[in-house]
Amino acid sequence: MSSTASPLIEVTASELDMAIDDDELTFLFVRWGQRGQYLDITRECGEGGTYLEFCDQGAGFYPDSIEMIFADGILAVQLGPTQTLGPDVQESRIHISLSKVSPDIESLHACISFLSSR
Incomplete structure (x- = not known):
């Protein structure tokens, strides 16, 4: 992850859902906070870019680049x-603590690798 001085959001996840090649989609969905804030990162397993939603379904977009670690x-x-x-x-930037959701680390790394690939 490159070191930049851009502002940062820090949260603790209360829910984590992920899938690799589920009906040709790979996704990572994380929810936190009492108002249901979330981050949803999705990519079609064929051609196509990675799609990102941050707390607003109507404001989703395809970022130019995304790094995930x-x-x-x-x-x-x-x-x-x-x-x-x-x-x-x-x-x-956003840093999400996954300490309360206990992810399958191997699956998480595989999901992150696919979502952040070009």
Whole structure:
């Protein structure tokens, strides 16, 4: 993950769902907070880019670039330098603690690898 000075969101996941090649889709869905904030990252298993929604289904988009890393219980997601997570959001990075959702680490790494590939 590149080191940038862009603003950062830090949250703790209360729900995690992921799938690899489920009906030709690979996705990672994380929910946190009392108001149901979420991050949904999806990609078709054939051709196509990675699609991202951040707390607003109507504001989803295909980011120019996305980096994802899971280390020390934290899922770190970083968009390219000119994009933010949403139209009303200044941040382009989010760190999500997965300590409360106990993911299958091998599946999580496989999912992240596919979603962040070009």
